[in-house]
Amino acid sequence: MTGAFIPLDVMASATDTGRRPSSLRVLWRSTIGKKTVMAVSGGILLLYLIVHMLGNLKIFAGSTSFNEYAEWLRVFGEPALGEGWLLWVVRVVLLTAVIAHIVAAWQLSRLDIRARPVKYAHGRRRATYATRTMRWGGVIIALFVVWHILDLTTGHVNPLGEEGRPYENVVATFSTWYGNTIYIVAMLALGLHIRHGFWSAAQTLGVNHPRRDRALKATATGLAVALTVGFVSVPIAVMTGIVS
Amino acid sequence: MTLMKLTLRIWRQAGPDEPGAMTTYELDGVSPEMSFLEMLDTLNERLSAEGEEPVAFDHDCREGICGSCGMVINGDAHGPERTTACQLHMRSFSDGDVIDIEPWRAGAFPVIKDLVVDRSAFDRIIGAGGYITAPTGSAPEAHATAVPKEAADLAFENAECIGCGACVAACPNGSAMLFTAAKVVHLNALPQGAPERESRTREMVAAMDAEGFGGCTNVGECATACPKGIPLFSITRMNREYLRALRKG
Numbered sequence: 240m241t242g243a244f245i246p247l248d249v250m251a252s253a254t255d256t257g258r259r260p261s262s263l264r265v266l267w268r269s270t271i272g273k274k275t276v277m278a279v280s281g282g283i284l285l286l287y288l289i290v291h292m293l294g295n296l297k298i299f300a301g302s303t304s305f306n307e308y309a310e311w312l313r314v315f316g317e318p319a320l321g322e323g324w325l326l327w328v329v330r331v332v333l334l335t336a337v338i339a340h341i342v343a344a345w346q347l348s349r350l351d352i353r354a355r356p357v358k359y360a361h362g363r364r365r366a367t368y369a370t371r372t373m374r375w376g377g378v379i380i381a382l383f384v385v386w387h388i389l390d391l392t393t394g395h396v397n398p399l400g401e402e403g404r405p406y407e408n409v410v411a412t413f414s415t416w417y418g419n420t421i422y423i424v425a426m427l428a429l430g431l432h433i434r435h436g437f438w439s440a441a442q443t444l445g446v447n448h449p450r451r452d453r454a455l456k457a458t459a460t461g462l463a464v465a466l467t468v469g470f471v472s473v474p475i476a477v478m479t480g481i482v483s
Numbered sequence: 484m485t486l487m488k489l490t491l492r493i494w495r496q497a498g499p500d501e502p503g504a505m506t507t508y509e510l511d512g513v514s515p516e517m518s519f520l521e522m523l524d525t526l527n528e529r530l531s532a533e534g535e536e537p538v539a540f541d542h543d544c545r546e547g548i549c550g551s552c553g554m555v556i557n558g559d560a561h562g563p564e565r566t567t568a569c570q571l572h573m574r575s576f577s578d579g580d581v582i583d584i585e586p587w588r589a590g591a592f593p594v595i596k597d598l599v600v601d602r603s604a605f606d607r608i609i610g611a612g613g614y615i616t617a618p619t620g621s622a623p624e625a626h627a628t629a630v631p632k633e634a635a636d637l638a639f640e641n642a643e644c645i646g647c648g649a650c651v652a653a654c655p656n657g658s659a660m661l662f663t664a665a666k667v668v669h670l671n672a673l674p675q676g677a678p679e680r681e682s683r684t685r686e687m688v689a690a691m692d693a694e695g696f697g698g699c700t701n702v703g704e705c706a707t708a709c710p711k712g713i714p715l716f717s718i719t720r721m722n723r724e725y726l727r728a729l730r731k732g
Contacts, residue, residue, distance in 0.1 A: 266729055270688075353695065357588050366703075443701070444722065444723075
């Protein structure tokens, strides 16, 4: 008699020889997995931003010091590495992180929007400002990065655009009203993005804990403020004539 | 006792594929002692007497423990108090108030009629792993499996979920993460749930995604709306469990 009552699907699974999809595939297909990709790629970008911001502060040491620092980034690791290799390694890592971050965000946002096809008649503001502006803030930051690269990496849209003179190029950008506006708006969006993103990443990766929550939120706010203030200090210094 | 006069704007929809609209009703003689559902009963008695179709809404125990009732009241799942709609009392409102009453809004919770939605998506998530596999028929010796106090507390906290769906209704993404997390954390915390810890987590999350719920953006509205106080940290724990399950393959 035993066995007669085993449901068909149980018997099928007992003799199932089909292999399960790999964990990475499962990860990318699931909403939690895509959030994990966003958390990890966001973390890589955040680490880069901290280094980038600290490097920017070199501008306060003057033209020679800043330009020498920029040159050092090019020749870093020589003779083991060739000129500019470090920069290209960093660029590949960053580009991969940015693409992963944007693709996951795009796919998750589409799912989220589709999950509520009919809106509430009695709507109300949900979530904090930083949380609500994640998507549009992200778009603003992405557009900013395109401009920023054309401005200070390739020099195409820079008012001066001289190779090997990053200090002078920076001063040229922040001597224009639009340069300052674009930069400061983007940095404010970045601060808000980090404020929610850092804590949210801790949630997604499962590292948050009731006892750790306040510290993580404080760290998120601290990082957001430090990065925004650090980045914005450069255009303000140019505007006020501290850097010229 | 002062009776209240209210203006109710209720979502009326005759069937799953019928168009719906917010319909306005004036209701007199509402006492502050009434529960929100009793207030709707009063309206329905009048509508029936007038030959109109009464407002359909889910309800069962009316004690706040079954998870049947649920409606979005003035934009809040279960209304302004942190409880179920059946345990919400009219003293939370004032004379002359305009109250908007809508069904849970989620693609995975299609409207059946008026305020009644189909929540069988939750049943399918449970079916994917919200159980333990154990021989039934003879009760095991109660002391055979020791449960650490911390694990018992965690399991109890999450076992309080009544599956009402307020978390989905309140989430701007219509996400079922808090519901799924409550079940995963509850069972994974206990030794009885340990043998299926990884498969449960993987399969319940897969079932949740397959139903078309949105993802979690850590807004926290679910935990604020939850009448049983399932903490947001349950989602953190489920994320941890999920990544652990994938690592174990």
